[in-house]
Amino acid sequence: MSTYSNPTIELLLKHRSIRRYTPESIAPELLELLIRCGQAAPTSSFVQAYSIIQVTDPAKRSAIATAAGDQAWVRQAPEFLVLCADLTRINYCGELQGETWQGYTEHSLVATIDVALLAQNILTAAESVGLGGVCIGGIRNNIATVSEVLELPALVYPVFGLCLGWPDQDPAVKPRLPVSAILHRDQYDSARLPQVIQTYDQTLQHYYAARASNQRISNWSTQTYQAIYGKCRAHMLSFLQARGFFKR
Numbered sequence: 001m002s003t004y005s006n007p008t009i010e011l012l013l014k015h016r017s018i019r020r021y022t023p024e025s026i027a028p029e030l031l032e033l034l035i036r037c038g039q040a041a042p043t044s045s046f047v048q049a050y051s052i053i054q055v056t057d058p059a060k061r062s063a064i065a066t067a068a069g070d071q072a073w074v075r076q077a078p079e080f081l082v083l084c085a086d087l088t089r090i091n092y093c094g095e096l097q098g099e100t101w102q103g104y105t106e107h108s109l110v111a112t113i114d115v116a117l118l119a120q121n122i123l124t125a126a127e128s129v130g131l132g133g134v135c136i137g138g139i140r141n142n143i144a145t146v147s148e149v150l151e152l153p154a155l156v157y158p159v160f161g162l163c164l165g166w167p168d169q170d171p172a173v174k175p176r177l178p179v180s181a182i183l184h185r186d187q188y189d190s191a192r193l194p195q196v197i198q199t200y201d202q203t204l205q206h207y208y209a210a211r212a213s214n215q216r217i218s219n220w221s222t223q224t225y226q227a228i229y230g231k232c233r234a235h236m237l238s239f240l241q242a243r244g245f246f247k248r
């Protein structure tokens, strides 16, 4: 434990995704507070280019869970939020000045980054009161279906979902890459790559073999390969372009 440690740092360092919840609901007042914490995150040029869909309708929740690869926790979580990049307000501001929508990559990135920061603040605030949660990128497996279920207009796309609830499991914290693997000084050091991966593979091999549930014989590079190449989601670019994102 570092001498600089404090409750915020301890909270951040003990994050782990929670995928099983007690049936207890989250009070509306608490959910609103968590969302206000999300909105308190930094936002590019103060654009706040996001919207959140709280999915309460069981039929819609089930349709989205199926679309996300049948993830049980999407059905079960007391709250499920779909975090959307939303350029409609930016577009409206432009229209007020006589602009027509161009769909620049830059603006699409701004909105997507804003969503990630919003989500992380919501999750951290949730964890600070004892809630747990998990992000659900699986909704992009069938992004068209999810967008249709939620009746999302053009210039709005679902970046990922967020399950929230009171934890009914206590998984171990997953060891991250060492800081020395990701922190470069003054210039990017490519030479370290093979050693970094070899060492981290060993760390994760121990973690996967020793954890309480879902034990497996694997390592980080194999898991990462399978995760990334198993989820190319080749439909994304054309879908997003049709919705007005990443057009140029």
Ligand SMILES: Cc1cc2nc3c(=O)[nH]c(=O)nc-3n(C[C@H](O)[C@H](O)[C@H](O)COP(=O)(O)O)c2cc1C
Pocket: 015, 016, 017, 018, 019, 071, 134, 135, 136, 137, 138, 139, 160, 173, 174
């Ligand atoms: C944008 C994003 C999308 C994710 N999508 C999923 C998902 O669809 N299903 C899931 O179970 N976990 C998902 N995760 C959770 C990651 O698998 C998890 O954060 C990672 O394995 C590290 O584990 P930890 O959060 O327990 O530390 C996602 C995380 C992020 C940030």
